[in-house]
Amino acid sequence: MNDIKGILQDPNKTSLATIIRDKEIKSQLDNKRVEILKQLLEGSDLNTLKEQLNLIDQQESIYSKLVRAFPGYIGQIFFLSYKPFLRDALKEDKITYYEEYIEFLDTMPDCELDDDEKIVLDQASKTILLTDIEEANEEKMKAIYNTDEWLEENKEMLERYQSFKESSVYLNNPIYRIQEKMKKHMQDSGYYEKAIPLMRKFSTAYNEYYEEVLAANQKFMNKNI
Secondary structure, three states: OHHHHHHHHOHHHOOHHHHHHHHHHHHHHHHHHHHHHHHHHOOOOHHHHHHHHHHHHHHHHHHHHHHHHOOHHHHHHHHHHHHHHOOOOOOHHHHHHHHHHHHHHHHOOOOOOOHHHHHHHHHHHOOOOHHHHHHHHHHHHHHHHOHHHHHHHOHHHHHHHHHHHOOHHHHOOHHHHHHHHHHHHHHHHOHHHHHHHHHHHHOHHHHHHHHHHHHHHHHHHHHOO
């Protein structure tokens, strides 16, 4: 409660949208813990409940590490895009990869934005709700798993988007520069080279999705040759 009182005293010093999304994400995780307690009350298997609790703790650890390494909104985007693939309890032979992933995030340097970039990011994300991000992720997954159909249905939109990405309006946009800064940070820190392969190893669902993404990207490139 004290942090909310502090925000109300000077709301202009904080990114309210980021704080709201943060509290919603943590609330979702806490609600799952409450559900586990309810199941315990109803007599559910104790070992199964322990597995579910460990899974929630692992999700929370990944979330906290990502929002430390990346500026609030961007860290939240990463976590929510990974979350659908973090729903299964880790098998014993995969725990090591999860621990290595967490260790990588712990040692990964923060991605620093200057004051102007922070303002741009806050303004761009202030109207984006948690549900907006979750719905966008669902649509992206549908597109990845139905690439041919999606490419055909959105052919004209993709052509316009490609033209826009080559325009000076897009290339001079501050958001584009922030995106490029993020990509460079992930390349320089080894996130693509080390973290992503570790996630593919400890999450079978993410590995399957990643392979679908590679196939979808190839189809997209072929469409634009």
